[in-house]
Amino acid sequence: MSKHTLSVMVENEPGVLSRVAGLFSGRGFNIYSLNVGPTLEKGVSLMTIVAEGDDSIVEQIVKQLRKLVPTIKVKDLTELSSVEREMVLLKVNAEDSKRAEILRIVDIFRCKVVDVSPDEVTIEITGDQGKINALINLLTRFGIKEIARTGNVALRRSMQLDL
Amino acid sequence: MKLTGAQILLKCLEEEGVDVMFGFPGGAVIDIYDEIPKSSVEHILVRHEQGAIHAADGYARATGKVGVCLVTSGPGATNTVTGIATAYADSIPVVIFTGQVPRPLIGNDAFQEVDIVGITRPCTKHNYLVQDIEDLAGTIKQAFYLARSGRPGPVLVDLPKDVQNQITEFSYPDKVEMRSYKPTKKPHIGQIRKVVKLLKQAKKPLIYSGGGVITSGSHEELTWLGQKLSIPVTSTLMGLGAFPGDDELFLGMLGMHGTYAANMAVNNCDLLLAVGARFDDRVTGKIDTFAPNATIVHIDVDPTSIQKNVSVHVPLVADCKSALAALKKETKGTLDEYDWASDHGDWVKQVQEWSNTHPLTYKDDDKTIKPQYVVEKIYEITKGDAIIATEVGQNQMWAAQFYKYTKPNTLLTSGGLGTMGYGFPAAMGAQKAFPDKLVIDIAGDGSIQMCIQEMMTVVCNKLPVKIVILNNGYLGMVRQWQELFYEKNYCATCMDAQPDFVKLAEAYGAAGFRVTEKKDVESTLREAFAVDKPVIVDIRVEREENVYPMVPAGASLTEMLLV
Ligand SMILES: Cc1ncc(C[n+]2csc(CCOP(=O)(O)OP(=O)(O)O)c2C)c(N)n1
Numbered sequence: 001m002s003k004h005t006l007s008v009m010v011e012n013e014p015g016v017l018s019r020v021a022g023l024f025s026g027r028g029f030n031i032y033s034l035n036v037g038p039t040l041e042k043g044v045s046l047m048t049i050v051a052e053g054d055d056s057i058v059e060q061i062v063k064q065l066r067k068l069v070p071t072i073k074v075k076d077l078t079e080l081s082s083v084e085r086e087m088v089l090l091k092v093n094a095e096d097s098k099r100a101e102i103l104r105i106v107d108i109f110r111c112k113v114v115d116v117s118p119d120e121v122t123i124e125i126t127g128d129q130g131k132i133n134a135l136i137n138l139l140t141r142f143g144i145k146e147i148a149r150t151g152n153v154a155l156r157r158s159m160q161l162d163l
Numbered sequence: 164m165k166l167t168g169a170q171i172l173l174k175c176l177e178e179e180g181v182d183v184m185f186g187f188p189g190g191a192v193i194d195i196y197d198e199i200p201k202s203s204v205e206h207i208l209v210r211h212e213q214g215a216i217h218a219a220d221g222y223a224r225a226t227g228k229v230g231v232c233l234v235t236s237g238p239g240a241t242n243t244v245t246g247i248a249t250a251y252a253d254s255i256p257v258v259i260f261t262g263q264v265p266r267p268l269i270g271n272d273a274f275q276e277v278d279i280v281g282i283t284r285p286c287t288k289h290n291y292l293v294q295d296i297e298d299l300a301g302t303i304k305q306a307f308y309l310a311r312s313g314r315p316g317p318v319l320v321d322l323p324k325d326v327q328n329q330i331t332e333f334s335y336p337d338k339v340e341m342r343s344y345k346p347t348k349k350p351h352i353g354q355i356r357k358v359v360k361l362l363k364q365a366k367k368p369l370i371y372s373g374g375g376v377i378t379s380g381s382h383e384e385l386t387w388l389g390q391k392l393s394i395p396v397t398s399t400l401m402g403l404g405a406f407p408g409d410d411e412l413f414l415g416m417l418g419m420h421g422t423y424a425a426n427m428a429v430n431n432c433d434l435l436l437a438v439g440a441r442f443d444d445r446v447t448g449k450i451d452t453f454a455p456n457a458t459i460v461h462i463d464v465d466p467t468s469i470q471k472n473v474s475v476h477v478p479l480v481a482d483c484k485s486a487l488a489a490l491k492k493e494t495k496g497t498l499d500e501y502d503w504a505s506d507h508g509d510w511v512k513q514v515q516e517w518s519n520t521h522p523l524t525y526k527d528d529d530k531t532i533k534p535q536y537v538v539e540k541i542y543e544i545t546k547g548d549a550i551i552a553t554e555v556g557q558n559q560m561w562a563a564q565f566y567k568y569t570k571p572n573t574l575l576t577s578g579g580l581g582t583m584g585y586g587f588p589a590a591m592g593a594q595k596a597f598p599d600k601l602v603i604d605i606a607g608d609g610s611i612q613m614c615i616q617e618m619m620t621v622v623c624n625k626l627p628v629k630i631v632i633l634n635n636g637y638l639g640m641v642r643q644w645q646e647l648f649y650e651k652n653y654c655a656t657c658m659d660a661q662p663d664f665v666k667l668a669e670a671y672g673a674a675g676f677r678v679t680e681k682k683d684v685e686s687t688l689r690e691a692f693a694v695d696k697p698v699i700v701d702i703r704v705e706r707e708e709n710v711y712p713m714v715p716a717g718a719s720l721t722e723m724l725l726v
Contacts, residue, residue, distance in 0.1 A: 011343050014292065019284060026285045056470065063467040069289040069309065072343045 003032055004058045004078040005154050008047040011070035012038065019068055020047060029053060029061050033086075033151025044072065048153045077154050084154040087126045089114070090136070093143035094121045102142060109135050120145065168296050168327040169194040172260065173202040175303040178335045181231050183207060183222070183595055185215040189235020191262025191275060194327040207595060207624055210616040212239050214588040216246025217614065219257045221589025223250075224575045225550055226596045227380060229310050230257040236264055237275030240321075241282065245582060247317045248286040252579025253401060254378055256315040258306050259287075265325035266294065280321050288316030296329035301336050308339040313346025314465040315378055346464065350481035355489045357477055358436070358460050362494070363501065365434035365458075367510040368394045371417065374401030374578065375439015375463060375483045382406070382571040384487035385438065392494060393504040395514045397425035399440050400563050401578040408567035409547070412511065414518060418446035419714045420560045423521030426712070426720040428514050429454050437461045439483040442472040443579070444716075452719035462486045521712075523564050524726055531705040532681045534558070534633040538565035540685050541603060541631065544692060549601040550575065552590035554610030555583045556640035558633045560710045562605040584613025587630060591617055594626040601629070601692060608634040609658050618671040621697040629691055630699045632664060635706045643709045647724070668699040678702045 010016050017036060024031045032050040039046045051061050058076065065074045077084070094102050094116075102121060106113055111125035125135055129152075136144070166174065172195055176184070183205045188196045199206050209215040212234045219230030230250075234243055240261040250257045264273040280292045289309050291302050299322075306318040362368060376385050382405040389396045389412050396406045397417040406413055417425035426448075429435065435457040440446070447453040453473060461468075461475040462483055469478045479486055497503075504511075525535040538561045541549075547567055552575040553559040559576055568574050575593060577585040590604040604611075611632055621628050636659035645653050665675030674694050678687045684702065691698045712723040 014294070015280060015284070018281070022284055056474075060467065060471060067465065067467050069341070069344050 001052055001054055004051050004076055005084060005152055006049045006051060007075045007077050007154060008049060008065055008071060009073040010045050010047060012043050012045040013070055016070045023064055035151045035153050050152050077156060081157040082154050083157055084128050084152050085126055086132055086152045087150045088132055089122060089124055089148045090139060090144055091120055091122045091146040092139050093145060095119050098142055105138055164333050165330050166333040168299055168329050169198045171299050171333050173198050173204060174333055175300055175335060176204045177202060179307050184231040184233050185209055185218040186233035187212050187215055187239060189239050189262060191236035191264060191324050192233060209620050212242035213246050214614050214617040216243040216259060217585050217588035218592035220246060220250045220255050221552060221575050221592030222596050223255050223257055225572050225593035227572060229307055233260045236262040237277050240279040241277055244282060247283055249577050249580045249582040249585055250317040251286045253374060254315050256310040257317045258310050259317060259319040261319060261321045263321045263323040266323045283319050287319050290319040292321045293326055296326050296331045304336050305339055347480050348482040348485060350479055350486040350489050354477060354479045355493055358490060359493045361434055361458055367432045368434040369428050369432035370394050370396040371435055371437045371440055372396060372402040372405050373399040373440025376402055376405040377571045379483040381484035381487045384484060384491050387491055388487060391498060393507045393511055395428055395511060397428060399446055400576060402440060403563060403574045404568035404571045407569045409569055414514060416563055420710050422523055423712055423723060424514055424517035426723060427517045430721050432457045435459045439463060441468040448714045448718055448720040529681055532684060532702060534561050534704040534708055535565050537633060537684055537702055538562055540688055542566045544688055545601055549603055550593045552586040552604045554586040554606045555581045556607045556610060557710050558605050558607040583610035587611060588614050588617050590628045591621050591626055594628050603629045603631060606630050606632045607639060608632055608636060608661055609638040618673055622672040627696050632701045633704050634701050635704050637706060664699050664701040673697040673699060676700045
């Protein structure tokens with residue numbers, strides 16, 4: 001079992017999201033996260049789906065996604081060099097005595113405080129899974145009260161120049 | 164030309180060459196019904212929407228054309244779901260038109276509203292809710308194209324009532340442009356050459372042919388390949404008729420109720436050429452022991468079928484017809500220099516020996532009527548020149564085993580979904596397509612009661628379908644499992660409380676016959692087939708007869724229970 005990040009370009013027509021989501025639920029595939037948004041091209045949306053499964057399951061997922069009529073293109077970014085990012089909002093306990101340390105962590109991780117109250121701060125972080133997990137680990141001991149995650153978005157890396 | 168949505172629908176059907184559709188009216192499609200008499204499309208009024216969709220499906224299977232059905236919103240639409248799933252499971256091209264409440268009411272739990280597009284999403288190849296009259300003609304064009312191209316399947320078009328009433332300029336697009344849908348069709352020549360090489364190396368090749376061969380119309384290519392290269396052929400239930408059932412190289416069906424020869428051949432072959440078949444669990448038995456010694460080549464138009472259930476050595480994504488034609492082309496030139504027949508000679512001999520030592524058989528006797536005997540008689544009388552539909556259960560398996568299908572599109576059966584109630588309305592659809600052909604539904608007493616109401620449809624449309632009920636007074640196939648694996652706990656499978664089928668036929672205006680003695684089977688069938696109207700022949704067969712061979716679910720193909 002491993003996680004695969006799939007980039008799925010679809011016609012932005014009614015019901016396309018439920019077609020994709022239904023494919024996963026109907027066939028017993030696991031979605032770890034799913035993210036959709038418009039692309040530059042009119043009428044085309046990009047979905048970033050993180051799916052879990054062994055190789056043969058992921059192969060089926062990719063083929064089944066391609067088979068959906070509104071699907072234009074499916075790429076498994078896991079095998080390609082890609083950039084992946086997720087944005088997470090975390091609401092953390094922050095009484096006076098803890099606040100300074102929390103803010104120091106925020107600083108080290110180059111994330112942002114987006115809301116403050118006398119005993120809580122809400123932090124926004126953007127990064128890859130490793131960075132986000134590290135931050136969550138560090139903040140757990142203060143008490144994370146709420147968390148909201150977007151799931152990954154991803155793009156294939158451009159060709160790199162050898163400089 | 165300015166037309167209403169309803170008029171546009173019928174114009175589009177005419178453009179698609181649709182000559183008949185099966186349907187049932189309601190408020191949400193009344194505007195379409197208002198136009199039907201003015202169009203060249205004939206409408207057959209069924210008695211239940213399940214009958215409409217199965218009939219459209221049977222019409223499609225028998226003709227190779229797209230079947231069409233039209234039903235109203237809500238309950239009309241939901242009544243078609245079983246039939247849609249049936250067509251989907253067997254990749255049958257049908258287009259289903261459903262009425263929908265007017266757009267402003269959609270989502271408001273209006274009277275007779277259901278989200279049929281949502282309900283049928285997992286069991287259609289694709290579906291549409293037409294939101295704008297300007298999209299109507301294009302959507303219908305796409306629906307027919309999708310239904311018949313690539314791996315065929317059902318496509319549903321949901322039509323809000325107010326769209327049916329809107330008016331616009333009609334023009335039918337002459338081609339379909341879809342950037343997202345480009346079914347692969349042509350085989351990769353490198354892969355074809357690889358297959359030819361494997362065929363040359365193989366000492367024990369076997370063709371495993373499925374419904375895809377029939378759907379793609381490639382039975383001639385398949386037959387050529389088997390016969391010229393001297394390769395034995397086994398078939399799925401859906402593939403019966405693609406290779407002549409009376410040919411010496413034909414081993415019959417493989418799998419759970421397959422022949423001894425076919426299952427042994429799968430177990431021993433060194434090359435398995437799977438064509439348009441999808442390695443269903445009813446075919447493979449226990450996956451780990453399926454074709455253990457074989458290099459597997461898999462030809463299928465649908466990439467998702469490949470590597471789904473078994474791991475394949477040579478995948479070949481292509482329309483079966485063009486793949487088999489390419490194989491034919493590549494091997495044709497070798498016929499002189501390469502002696503396929505003698506090269507495969509020992510293997511063919513071995514396979515035929517299996518066929519001879521363990522033919523499909525049953526213990527006949529004169530006290531009771533064996534269902535297999537009835538099917539054999541049907542074959543003898545029709546000389547194989549009939550369209551056979553089946554219901555589901557033992558009747559279906561006996562119809563597959565004891566009737567020889569020599570031509571494609573002559574067996575109409577629900578393979579993938581196994582839908583009881585399919586056979587009779589499907590036979591009705593086929594009879595509509597071929598009014599002069601003998602169309603027979605081989606039925607069980609349980610299944611026939613699921614869509615029996617279509618008796619009225621066949622009677623009033625003069626569709627002389629013959630129903631032969633192998634009446635065992637049980638839900639026989641389930642009873643067989645209970646007998647073999649559940650210590651004869653015949654819970655809920657006894658069906659000896661049943662209508663008088665003869666009187667029932669007569670009540671509908673059809674003819675009814677009953678047979679209780681073996682000596683009367685043949686003469687009654689002959690008489691019944693000669694009647695120029697719908698007929699039910701109720702044949703009281705041995706009650707606890709079983710279908711053999713049988714590979715218990717989850718066992719290996721070689722672990723067959725024999726007669
Ligand atoms: C709609 C539906 N319901 C239930 C089943 C399960 N089932 C499979 S075979 C069978 C028995 C069929 O009985 P009958 O039609 O009398 O045929 P027989 O097996 O006796 O020939 C049943 C209940 C099914 N296939 N389809």
